[in-house]
Amino acid sequence: MITGKQKALSEVARMATPYKRVLVLGCGTCTTICFAGGQKEAAEMASSLRLLGQNEKRRQVFSEHTVRRQCEWEYLDEIAPLLKETDAIVSLSCGVGAQALAERFPEISILPGLDTCFMGLPQEPGVWIERCLACGDCIIDTTAGICPITRCAKGLLNGPCGGSVDGQCEISADIPCAWQLIHDRLASQGLLSRLDELPPVRDWSTSHSGGPRRIVRQDLKVKKAP
Amino acid sequence: MRAMKAGTNLEKVLRSGAFAVTAEIGPPKGAVAAVVKRKADLLKGSCDAYNVTDNQTAIVRMSSLAGCVMLKEAGLDPVMQIVVRDRNRIAIQSDILGAVALGIGNFLCLSGDHQRFGNHPQAKGVFDIESIQLIQTFKNLRDEGRFISGDEISGEMPLFIGAAANPFADPVDFRVARLAKKVRAGADFIQTQAVYDVERFATWMKGVRQLGLHKEVYILAGLIPPKSIGMARYMRDYVPGIHVPDEIIERLENADDVKEEGQKITLELIEALEEIEGLSGIHIMAVGWEEAVPHIVAKAGLLPRPVV
Ligand code: SF4
Ligand code: SF4
Numbered sequence: 118m119i120t121g122k123q124k125a126l127s128e129v130a131r132m133a134t135p136y137k138r139v140l141v142l143g144c145g146t147c148t149t150i151c152f153a154g155g156q157k158e159a160a161e162m163a164s165s166l167r168l169l170g171q172n173e174k175r176r177q178v179f180s181e182h183t184v185r186r187q188c189e190w191e192y193l194d195e196i197a198p199l200l201k202e203t204d205a206i207v208s209l210s211c212g213v214g215a216q217a218l219a220e221r222f223p224e225i226s227i228l229p230g231l232d233t234c235f236m237g238l239p240q241e242p243g244v245w246i247e248r249c250l251a252c253g254d255c256i257i258d259t260t261a262g263i264c265p266i267t268r269c270a271k272g273l274l275n276g277p278c279g280g281s282v283d284g285q286c287e288i289s290a291d292i293p294c295a296w297q298l299i300h301d302r303l304a305s306q307g308l309l310s311r312l313d314e315l316p317p318v319r320d321w322s323t324s325h326s327g328g329p330r331r332i333v334r335q336d337l338k339v340k341k342a343p
Numbered sequence: 344m345r346a347m348k349a350g351t352n353l354e355k356v357l358r359s360g361a362f363a364v365t366a367e368i369g370p371p372k373g374a375v376a377a378v379v380k381r382k383a384d385l386l387k388g389s390c391d392a393y394n395v396t397d398n399q400t401a402i403v404r405m406s407s408l409a410g411c412v413m414l415k416e417a418g419l420d421p422v423m424q425i426v427v428r429d430r431n432r433i434a435i436q437s438d439i440l441g442a443v444a445l446g447i448g449n450f451l452c453l454s455g456d457h458q459r460f461g462n463h464p465q466a467k468g469v470f471d472i473e474s475i476q477l478i479q480t481f482k483n484l485r486d487e488g489r490f491i492s493g494d495e496i497s498g499e500m501p502l503f504i505g506a507a508a509n510p511f512a513d514p515v516d517f518r519v520a521r522l523a524k525k526v527r528a529g530a531d532f533i534q535t536q537a538v539y540d541v542e543r544f545a546t547w548m549k550g551v552r553q554l555g556l557h558k559e560v561y562i563l564a565g566l567i568p569p570k571s572i573g574m575a576r577y578m579r580d581y582v583p584g585i586h587v588p589d590e591i592i593e594r595l596e597n598a599d600d601v602k603e604e605g606q607k608i609t610l611e612l613i614e615a616l617e618e619i620e621g622l623s624g625i626h627i628m629a630v631g632w633e634e635a636v637p638h639i640v641a642k643a644g645l646l647p648r649p650v651v
Contacts, residue, residue, distance in 0.1 A: 271428070271454050271468070275475040276521055278454055279509025279536055280583040287583035288457045300514050312520065315528060318432070318476050318491055 118238065119147040119211040120245045121154060121231040129162065129207055130169050132228040136205035137176065141166070141230065142196065142218070143183030144210030151245060153231050154209025156183040162207065162230060187214025193221045200225055253323030253330065259311060261302035266319075268295035274316045276300065348485070348531055349448035349501035352420035353392035355651035356624075357532065357561045362617065363624030364645055365422065365534065365563060366636045367394045368414065370405035379410055382633050383417035389637040391648055392449055394422040394534070394626070398429060401461025408438060411447050422505060423447050426455025431471035432480070432491050439484060443500055451505035451534060452477040475528045478506050482529025504529055508562075509536035510547035511586040519550035526560045533560055534626040537567040537578075539587045541615040548619050557621030564616050564625050568639060569605040570632045572596055606639055613643045 123129075133139050141163040149155030163181035170177045182199060185192045187210035200206075205226040208215035211233040219227040235247040250267045257264050266272050270288045277296035280287025286294045303309050321327065348354060356363045366386060371378040386393060395410035411421035423442050425435060439450070454474040458466045472480065472491070483489050485502040506525045510518050522533065538544045544564065551557050567585075569575040572595045579587035591608060598604030613625060629635050640646055 270457050271473065272470045273454065273473045275473060275524055276517055277512065277514065278474075279507065279512045281513050282583045283513060285583075288459050294513075297514060300517060312517065313524065315475065315479065315524060318472050318480075321471065 118150055118236070119213070120151045120234045120237050121148050121209075121211055122234055123153050123158065123162070123209070123231045124229070126162070126165050126169065129228070129230050130166055133166065133177070133205060133207060134175065136226060138178045138202055138204045139166070139180075139207060140196075140199060140203045140205070141179060141181045141207045142187065142209060143181070144187045144208075144214050145183055145185045146188075148210055148231065149183075151239070159183050159209055162209065166207075186210075188217055190217070190221065193217060197222075250324070252319075252321075253327075254320065256316075259314070259316070260299045261306065261308070261311075263295055263299045263302065265295050265299065268293075268298075274319070276312050345531075349503040351392065351448035351503050352651065353422065353449050354503045354531070356391040356649055359649060359651050361649045361651075362645065363392075363561070363563060364390045364640055364648065365392045365394060365624065365626045366390045366633070367396060367626070367628040367630070368410065368633060369396050369399065369630060370407070370410040372402070372404050374405065376413060379405070379413045380417060383414050383419055385634055386636055387417065387419055388648060389640045389646065390627075391624075392420040392422050394424055394451060394628075397424040397426045397453070397455065398461070399424075400456045401428065401458045401463065401466075403462060408442055408445075408447075411442065412445050415446055420449065421447055422449040422451050424451045424453060425477065426453045427470055427472055427474055427477055428455030428458060428468055429466075431469050435472070435477065436480065436484070436490055439481070439500075439502075440496075443502070448501055449503045449505060450481060451507065452481065452530075453507055474506070475524055478504055478525055478528040478530050486529075504531045506530040506533055507536065508533045509584045510538075510544055511536060511540070512584045518547055519554060519556070522551060522556055522560075523554055526556055530560050532623070533562045535562065535565045537565045537585055537628060538612060538616065539585075539591050541612060541619075543586065544616070545619055548621055552621045557623075561623035562621065564619075564622055565628060566609055566612060566625055567628045567630065568609040568632060568635050569595060569601075570629075570635075571601055571605075575605075602635075606635060606642070609639055610643055613639075613645075 141159045143156050143159030144154050159181045163179045167179045200222055205228055206218055207228045207230040208218055209230045215227055215229050236249045237245050237247040240246045247267055249264055252266050270286050277294055281294040281297055284294055284297045286292040303311055368382050393414055395407045397407040398404055407423050411423045414421040452474050458468050480491055481502050481504045485500045488496050508522050575587055575592050575595055578585045595601050595604055627636050
């Protein structure tokens with residue numbers, strides 16, 4: 118899933134200051150699961166903003182709503198009627214959802230209510246960890262199902278560096294060394310000799326380095342009438 | 344005897360079979376050329392080649408290339424360190440071309456300390472290619488006359504390719520295998536992480552000999568002369584991959600003159616290392632204490648340096 122972290126309330130309030138009628142819009146999918154921007158968080162943020170606005174004697178109206186997913190056009194239609202009464206939307210989805218709103222409703226100002234963090238999963242209650250950088254050329258068949266591009270701090274491809282100690286990455290005691298994990302899993306699978314290979318230099322053009330990306334599926338494109 | 348690759352002083356000394364000595368020179372956090380020149384004068388004649396670090400510990404310093412050129416002008420044989428942290432394949436290959444044009448022949452390929460350790464932790468890490476691929480890149484430039492892209496290079500590329508190795512990191516059983524990868528990738532010489540635990544180092548070297556790697560690559564053991572108790576403790580506690588036994592710390596704690604004791608420890612380490620079969624020399628990294636190097640080399644009986 119895509120993870121996110123709510124921005125500080127003061128920061129959201131600052132962004133919202135110029136607008137009279139503000140809709141706090143939750144997202145029912147990824148940011149709900151990571152407790153950053155679901156229905157509950159949208160309601161809480163709206164009421165906190167309301168309180169703060171009152172204290173600071175701003176004449177603002179805050180309302181809240183949550184859609185199934187802000188990143189799909191079909192779920193955005195339902196908010197169209199609410200927008201007659203709205204000057205700005207605080208989006209509690211990831212950056213994809215927030216941008217979809219901006220595209221669908223160009224007359225409304227879109228304010229990011231959270232910082233989109235990474236693609237990952239929960240490790241334990243309250244802790245999420247990154248797992249994939251969407252490099253566009255997945256290689257984890259060679260690395261025992263563990264992504265070194267994402268999980269090794271230096272994106273190494275040839276095994277643990279000289280800073281790997283006691284299973285920890287040199288950059289932090291909280292981060293396991295991805296290559297120690299790969300090493301151990303390959304060892305348990307009897308595939309340790311895989312580490313002897315010298316993988317070729319990566320082609321990063323499939324990643325964001327190649328510019329903003331697109332997927333085109335001819336088989337799914339709507340054919341124009343002849 | 345191995346074929347001559349770049350004909351640098353370092354390569355010639357190693358080929359002659361003499362026990363080589365290299366040292367590290369840290370460039371300044373500023374643009375004063377006199378700082379580099381002073382260090383060059385101080386160390387001249389005490390080593391066979393001198394590594395210029397590349398923004399070590401991710402702290403911005405004068406560029407390695409500039410430092411190397413200044414050493415060269417002062418008559419020293421430089422080793423240009425290159426990390427993959429700050430430059431992509433375009434910048435790195437371009438720097439190598441420039442360095443060769445300026446007469447630099449020795450290079451050391453490194454990943455580089457992560458930017459989070461340095462004075463610009465907000466920087467974007469590059470890591471376009473990684474350190475073993477950097478070794479391959481050098482070899483390709485030299486032996487195939489080709490860039491990573493496959494395009495041809497005009498002119499010769501005499502390169503003596505170095506790499507680092509850490510016998511003390513985990514997983515221990517992979518440490519010799521990783522060296523073997525670096526050799527296969529094209530490393531001509533190796534400078535290791537600082538050795539304090541000779542026994543562990545000797546065990547690693549045994550594994551190295553078992554694979555015959557010492558015949559394919561020159562190995563120089565790293566040494567960091569401990570300058571103070573605080574520095575030794577810091578290395579023990581906070582520098583991942585350096586193993587400082589408590590005994591070393593205790594010796595420094597009990598010494599009347601810590602610097603004197605630090606040099607003594609280093610001399611004892613050198614003596615023990617010289618006994619290890621297959622070791623080609625030492626690499627002294629006297630961080631911020633370069634003036635100790637000539638004394639240590641002299642007292643170790645390693646002067647004068649061979650003229651080859
Ligand atoms: S290799 Fe690429 S696609 Fe596969 S998990 Fe890693 S970043 Fe994601
Ligand atoms: S310690 Fe492990 S995860 Fe961290 S940079 Fe080194 S190899 Fe990568």
